[in-house]
Each structure stands twice: as structure tokens, then as C-alpha cells.
Amino acid sequence: MALLTGRKGIVLGVANDHSIAWLVARYLRAEGAELGFSYLPGDAGASRARARVQQLAERVGSRFVEPCDVSKDEDVVSLFRHAGEAYESLDFVVHSIAFAPLSDIRCPTVAVSRAGFATAMDVSVYSLIAVARAAAPLMRGGGALVTMTYYGGEKVVPGYNVMGVCKAALDSAVRYLAYDLGRQRIRVNAISAGPIRTPAASALGHLDEMRRVQAHVAPLGRNVEGDDLGRAAAYLLSDLSSATTGEILHVDCGYSTVGHDARPATT
Numbered sequence: 001m002a003l004l005t006g007r008k009g010i011v012l013g014v015a016n017d018h019s020i021a022w023l024v025a026r027y028l029r030a031e032g033a034e035l036g037f038s039y040l041p042g043d044a045g046a047s048r049a050r051a052r053v054q055q056l057a058e059r060v061g062s063r064f065v066e067p068c069d070v071s072k073d074e075d076v077v078s079l080f081r082h083a084g085e086a087y088e089s090l091d092f093v094v095h096s097i098a099f100a101p102l103s104d105i106r107c108p109t110v111a112v113s114r115a116g117f118a119t120a121m122d123v124s125v126y127s128l129i130a131v132a133r134a135a136a137p138l139m140r141g142g143g144a145l146v147t148m149t150y151y152g153g154e155k156v157v158p159g160y161n162v163m164g165v166c167k168a169a170l171d172s173a174v175r176y177l178a179y180d181l182g183r184q185r186i187r188v189n190a191i192s193a194g195p196i197r198t199p200a201a202s203a204l205g206h207l208d209e210m211r212r213v214q215a216h217v218a219p220l221g222r223n224v225e226g227d228d229l230g231r232a233a234a235y236l237l238s239d240l241s242s243a244t245t246g247e248i249l250h251v252d253c254g255y256s257t258v259g260h261d262a263r264p265a266t267t
Contacts, residue, residue, distance in 0.1 A: 003238040005032030008087045010079070012038045012068065012131065013096030013148075014053050018198050020148055020229060021096035022056055027230020028094075028237070029060040036064030036086065038079055070097055070127035071119075080134040090138040092237040095131055095147040098124040100162055112162045124166040125173055132177050132188065142185030144237045147174060149190040149248060151256050159206045171248055178246030187245035189236045194224035194252030217261045219254035 009028070013021035014037055025035055039053040040046070050065065057065050064086050068079040083090060100123075104116030112120075128147050135145065152160035153167025171190060178188040195210040215223050232251045235241050250256045 002032035003234050007091040008034045009092035010036045010083055011094040016052050020198055023226030024094055024230050024233045031234045035060055035062045038066055038068035041067035042069055071123055076130045076134050084138050089140055092144045093135045095128050097127055104162055109161050120162055120166050125169045128173055136186055139186050144187045146233050146236050147190045149192045151192055175246045189247045191232050192248050192250045193229055194255055196224055214255050217255055217258050222253055224251055224253055
């Protein structure tokens with residue numbers, strides 16, 4: 001039997017078929033999960049966003065596609081109210097959402113604006129708290145939440161800037177949520193993914209260089225791929241990780257374990 005047969009979950013953060021959320025979702029479906037999705041409403045491209053997510057949802061047999069702007073409490077509450085009506089209960093949530101204004105990402109951290117910092121922390125960190133609060137009542141038999149983080153929250157990664165500060169806060173939120181929800185048998189963990197080509201990552205700049213360095217330094221000698229993240233998420237959302245909560249699981253081919261690599265660079 002597949003790992004997630006009979007499990008129902010919501011995936012937040014799918015923008016297109018290159019999104020980490022989608023790469024994870026398709027693997028979860030292959031492991032038997034029943035999935036629902038959210039999309040970002042509220043702007044001129046909302047109808048296109050819905051159409052893209054709807055098309056992907058149909059590829060994994062899902063008819064649940066609902067709008068949700070995670071910066072609005074009423075949207076988060078509405079999403080999980082509709083999820084409760086559709087599924088009665090939930091077993092898991094995948095949170096793969098981060099955002100900061102482009103000008104605030106691309107400037108040094110010392111130059112980030114107050115408004116940009118507030119927006120980045122709200123969407124990238126507080127949204128996990130809001131989602132956990134809304135989803136928990138539907139996990140009556142226990143459940144699991146997984147979010148996506150990055151090594152730039154632990155160590156300085158040049159160019160990651162304010163998003164590194166947000167990921168550090170997200171990592172801490174994972175631990176505190178794990179504590180708060182543990183007695184309800186709800187586990188909260190994060191996947192720290194190596195750099196992967198996604199629309200969000202392209203906004204940072206220097207992605208190709210990051211991937212070149214990663215592949216050179218990482219003990220496995222390669223970059224992380226979508227199925228690597230899907231397998232890790234399936235583990236964290238299944239009973240295989242029944243005693244694992246509050247953890248940051250590095251899925252980066254070992255890059256984060258290396259302090260210094262003396263091998264000559266390849267061209």
C-alpha cells in the first residue's frame with residue numbers, strides 16, 4: 001500500500017508546474033493522497049492563476065481549488081471552512097509560500113524598507129501560524145504540517161538578504177507550533193531544500209551560480225530535484241515520521257553539512 005493512501009490534505013503555494021508545491025503535490029498523489037489546492041486571488045491575473053492551478057489539480061484528480069490570500073485572516077479561515085465541508089477532516093497541510101517585494105529582496109538587508117520587511121514576515125512566516133490555527137480543528141485524529149525553508153535562515157547566503165531573516169523566523173515558528181500542537185497529535189516540520197529552479201527562486205538572481213556551487217560542494221555532487229523534495233514530504237506527512245516534530249529536514253544533497261571544501265573547482 002502507498003504511504004498516504006486514504007490521507008487528505010491541502011497544498012498551498014502552487015503557482016505553476018515548476019513550483020516546489022506542485023513538485024511535492026504530484027509525488028504525494030503518487031503515494032495515494034487526496035489533495036486540495038489554493039490559488040492567489042485578488043489581482044488582474046487571478047483568473048489566470050486559478051486556471052493554471054485548476055489544470056494542475058485535474059492532473060492529480062482534485063476538484064478542490066479555492067482562493068486564499070494568506071495575508072488575510074478571513075481568506076485563511078474561508079479556505080479551511082470549505083476544506084471541512086469538502087473533506088470533513090484533514091490529515092495534512094503543505095505550506096510552500098514566501099514573498100517579499102522585489103526591491104526589498106534585491107537590496108542588502110541593511111537597506112530593506114520597514115514596509116517590505118513587514119510584508120515579507122507576514123506572508124512568509126505569520127501565514128504558517130494562521131494556516132496551522134485554521135487547519136488544526138480539522139485534524140481531529142492528529143495530523144501533520146510541512147513548510148519549506150532554506151539554509152539561508154541558518155547561515156548567510158549572499159543575495160538571499162531579507163528572505164534569510166524570514167526563514168530564520170519560520171524555522172523558529174516551526175518549533176513553537178510543534179510545541180503548541182503536539183498534544184493534539186499534530187506534527188509540524190520543515191524541509192530545507194537546496195536551490196531549485198522555481199519562479200520564486202528566479203527573483204533572487206544568481207540562481208545558476210548557487211546551483212553550480214551547491215553541486216560542487218555537496219557530498220552527493222549534485223543538485224536537489226523535485227522528487228527528492230516529494231519523497232521527503234511524503235516521509236514527514238506519513239506514519240514513518242510519527243515521532244518527528246519541530247525538525248528542519250535538510251534535503252540539499254548534504255550541502256549544509258560541509259564547512260569547507262578543498263576539492264578543485266570544475267568548469
